[in-house]
Amino acid sequence: MRVLPFELFVFATPVSRQTHRKRKRRDWREVIREEALVVRPVGESAVAEPIRVRVGYYFRGGSLDVDNILKAILDGLEGVVYTDDNLIMDLIVSKRSLDEFVRLEVSAAFARALATGADFVHIVVDRPLEIEVLK
Amino acid sequence: MTQAELETVKLEQLASEYRRKGYEVVIHPHPPDLPQFLSTFQLDMIATSRKDNVVVEIKSSADLISDVIVRLAEAIETQARWRLEIAVVNPTTAQELPVSGELVPDAQVQSLLREALDLKREQRYEAATIVAWSAAEAILRRLAQENGIEAERKSSDTVLKQLYASGLIDPGQYESFARAMQFRNAFAHGFAASVAPDAIEQFIHDVENLRSNRAA
Numbered sequence: 205m206r207v208l209p210f211e212l213f214v215f216a217t218p219v220s221r222q223t224h225r226k227r228k229r230r231d232w233r234e235v236i237r238e239e240a241l242v243v244r245p246v247g248e249s250a251v252a253e254p255i256r257v258r259v260g261y262y263f264r265g266g267s268l269d270v271d272n273i274l275k276a277i278l279d280g281l282e283g284v285v286y287t288d289d290n291l292i293m294d295l296i297v298s299k300r301s302l303d304e305f306v307r308l309e310v311s312a313a314f315a316r317a318l319a320t321g322a323d324f325v326h327i328v329v330d331r332p333l334e335i336e337v338l339k
Numbered sequence: 340m341t342q343a344e345l346e347t348v349k350l351e352q353l354a355s356e357y358r359r360k361g362y363e364v365v366i367h368p369h370p371p372d373l374p375q376f377l378s379t380f381q382l383d384m385i386a387t388s389r390k391d392n393v394v395v396e397i398k399s400s401a402d403l404i405s406d407v408i409v410r411l412a413e414a415i416e417t418q419a420r421w422r423l424e425i426a427v428v429n430p431t432t433a434q435e436l437p438v439s440g441e442l443v444p445d446a447q448v449q450s451l452l453r454e455a456l457d458l459k460r461e462q463r464y465e466a467a468t469i470v471a472w473s474a475a476e477a478i479l480r481r482l483a484q485e486n487g488i489e490a491e492r493k494s495s496d497t498v499l500k501q502l503y504a505s506g507l508i509d510p511g512q513y514e515s516f517a518r519a520m521q522f523r524n525a526f527a528h529g530f531a532a533s534v535a536p537d538a539i540e541q542f543i544h545d546v547e548n549l550r551s552n553r554a555a
């Protein structure tokens with residue numbers, strides 16, 4: 205079994221890169237790391253090939269800035285899903301409020317995440333697009 | 340517009356969109372119109388084409404917490420060229436914050452906490468939680484201001500998440516405050532809600548700790 209595509213749902217309020225306490229940021233990074241280790245297929249190790257990372261933050265009520273939560277997520281995945289941040293060719297980050305109008309394409313795993321009623325972060329790591337032209 | 344009206348309008352908009360894209364659309368299909376794997380579900384819409392087929396459901400945020408959606412997603416996932424799209428539609432909520440105003444001073448926060456404890460002793464748990472929440476929110480907003488976190492026009496929920504994300508409150512405090520806030524949100528708007536006496540005591544204790552740590 206291969207590591208990619210790798211999919212992870214994390215049910216916890218993210219912690220900001222700008223946290224006032226470094227230990228706190230390490231905690232959030234550890235949550236990501238531990239959850240990623242659970243999901244990674246047994247016997248597999250981090251890939252050392254170009255990758256695409258997509259991060260979706262789904263919330264009710266108040267939210268955090270996406271740029272501030274990203275670093276801890278990427279740090280948590282490094283060494284578990286991919287060997288080095290430098291392998292990230294495409295990085296797509298989004299947040300969506302479930303209290304407003306939003307259209308979602310829903311897999312069974314995503315439906316289970318929605319059904320918890322909690323805020324969550326959905327992370328998908330796979331291969332980068334072969335051709336990408338910014339429009 | 341009511342939630343039902345919003346959902347109807349959105350359903351019509353999505354039906355038009357899929358028809359423009361060349362799909363054949365059926366709104367509220369009857370079981371005979373559905374393939375076997377969908378025959379036990381009551382669906383808002385299906386859109387079919389040679390390329391792919393879509394089940395469209397219109398839901399409120401609260402409706403997403405549902406085993407039915409999970410079962411529907413699982414059923415669709417077993418079929419090639421079928422996908423599930425959910426459009427989340429919610430009524431606009433009222434602005435909860437006053438247009439302007441000043442936070443209550445620290446002395447009044449202490450007074451509110453004493454009042455909350457008195458109410459708790461009298462077993463007036465709902466009132467105790469509401470009064471303690473008032474003290475809590477003043478402390479949370481002041482803590483945010485003091486640490487350069489923009490909180491003036493942010494909702495209580497956003498302020499709480501930002502303080503947690505910034506490491507200014509710990510996970511235990513976050514849980515305690517979030518639980519009290521959920522109770523406040525339901526109770527203050529006329530919805531049925533209850534709060535456990537132990538949880539109130541813990542909440543008042545957490546608010547007092549945060550106040551005294553801030554003051555230290």
